[in-house]
Amino acid sequence: MNQVAELWIYLSATPLFGLTATIVIYVLVHSLYVKLNQAPWANPVLWSIVLLAGLLSLSNTPYPTYFSGAQFIHFLLGPAVVALAWPLWQRRHELARRAWAVLLAALIGGTVAAGSAVAIGYALGLPSEVLLSLAPKSVTAPVAMGVAAELGGIPALAAVFAVLTGLLGAMSGKYLFDAVRATEHAARGFALGTAAGGIGAARAMQVHPDAGAYAALALGIQVLLTSILMPVVSRLIGG
C-alpha cells in the first residue's frame, strides 16, 4: 500500500498525469456523448471539466501540477485557430456569395451579444471592471483575456465568462434555434460561432459539417471584430 501511495505521489507530480487524465477522461466522456446521440446536456467539454476538477480536488493535486501536463493540449488552441482557414477556404465561393449577409449578421449579432451582457450587468449594478470583462465573453477564452486586459477588465474573469458562455451556448443552442425556427445548418452554426465562441463552434462541428464551417467563419470574424472594434468603442464611450 505504501508503495502504491509513493508511486501515485510520483506519477501525479509529472506532466504525464495531467496529459493522461485529460485525454482518457475526454475519450470516455466523448464516447458516451456519441452514444447519447450528441444530446446537448451530455456536452463532452462540460463533463470532462467537471470530472477532472473532481479528480484534482480528490487527489489534492494543485492546478499548476495538472496544467504542466495539460498545457500540451492547451497549446494546440493556437494551431486550431490557424486550422480554421481550411473549412473557410473550402467554402470560399459560397461565402463570397453571402459576404454581405455574413458581415451584417456578424456585426449585429456580436454587438447584441456583447451589448446585452454589459447592459444587463449594468442594470444589475455590477462594478465596471466586471462589465469590461463581460464585453469580450463571446470570443474564445485566450482572445477574451487579451481584449479584457486592453479594455481595463480582469483577464482571469474574462476567461471564466468566455468558458461559461461557450458551455451555455453549446448546451442550449438547439432548443433556442428550434424556438426561433432557425432550421438551416448554416444559420445555427453561424450563431454558435458568433455568440458562443470556440466551445459553441466545437459543438457545431460535431453536429454537421455545414454548421461547423459557418461556425468557424463566425468565430474568425468575431475574433477580428472584437479585437479591432471593442477597444475603439470602449474608448469612445468611456471617454
Next chain:
Amino acid sequence: MDGLKGFAWILLAQSLGEIVSRALKLPLPGPVVGLILMLFALQIPLVRRHVSVAADVLLAHLSLLFVPIGVGVLSHLDLISQYGFRILLALAVSTWIGLAVTAVIFRSVNARRAKGAVEPPANPS
C-alpha cells in the same frame, strides 16, 4: 506524413503571424494573423494537400482543446461567487439573446437572396 507536414505548415503560419502581429503592433493575436496568412497559403495545391489532413484532425477534436482552460476556470469560480446570481443571469440572458438574434438575422438576410428555396428539415445542432 501529409498530416505532419500540414502541422508544420500550420505552425509556420502561426509563428509568422506572431512575428507580424508584434512587429506591426496589430491588435490581433498571432494565431488570427496566422489564419489570414494560411488563407493565402492554401492557394498552393501542395500546402492544401498537407494542411487539409492536419486541419481536419485538429478541428475534429476542437472541444478537447478547451478542457485544460475549463478546469482552470472551475478552480476560479470563487472569482464570480461574490456577484453570484447576477452574473449568471447576465451571462445566460445575453448568450440567448446573442444566439437568437444572430440566427434570425442570418436567416432573414439569406432568405431574401435565395427566394423560393426549399425549407430544409429540422436538424440536431
